Amino acid sequence: MSSDTARKIEAHLAALARIVSYYRAIAPEVDRQLDFARWQVKARDALGQHLPEEMLAQIEVSFSDLLRQLQKNLPLPQFPGNVDLWVAFPPNDVALTTSTISASGNVAILNALVTVAGNPDGAPVFKPILVDFQKLQEVHGRVGEAKARLRTLFPDLVTYFDAAEKSYGMAKLSPDGASAAASEIRTLLMKFRGELIDKARRSPRENKVGWEEMAERLTGDMTSEKFRRLADQGPQHERIYNELSAMSKDRYDFDVEQLSTMWSMAVEHILVTCGSLMQ
16 A cells, blocks of 8 residues: 555544544534424424414525524535535534524414414413423523623623523522513513624714614615514514513513513513624
8 A cells, every 4th residue: 555545544534533523523513403403493383373374484485594504504415526615613603503494493383373372372382382481591691692792792791691691590480570580581682682783883962763763774785684684673672572561561460471571572582682693
């Protein structure tokens, strides 16, 4: 065997080792987001029997866009090929991309679930699905992940996040604190929006900056995936905020399960919004 052949064997095995090491590094994050994808499939199948065609079509549009983003940013490797293409995405980038895309899908499904969960015929079907999602959030540390993204982008908001998380935890133990918890989560979202708008302002005196205009300025390109994803969070922010306002002012009777859903939605909203800015 010539030395050149020996080197080729070494290079081949070294390439395999590099691929194996890479996929070991990204496997935990991919598995985490796969759990959410399986939940989304289960929820979407259940929604198919209760939502009007127009809303189902909107969900399909959202998920078609997310699929394109996933295939573009994290394409399946082709074999044989250049090893560099197999390991082209740093594990941290994989984590950020898959988590943000997953959260975008979660937001679309949660919006639909909230729409139908209040119906008498829908509650028995969809409340368990919402509970399953909250368990997934807990198992996979989504609250900690959202907090970490805030610490990176808007460190001043960590105090508000901690207050909201603590108040929500107390409300789960004592439902009498549900209105106060709703108020704390609403305050967090209000401060979050304020930080985003401040970041987008071109001068301190500029007062009126809408969510979509903010998204355009912070992403720099209205044709980009980041812009569309961030802009789409505007209605989501408004919906959660308004619901929490009603809860905090006791405008209607609600239970801790409904508060838990709003907290889950707020966490995913923060993940998508921050993730769009960090990519």
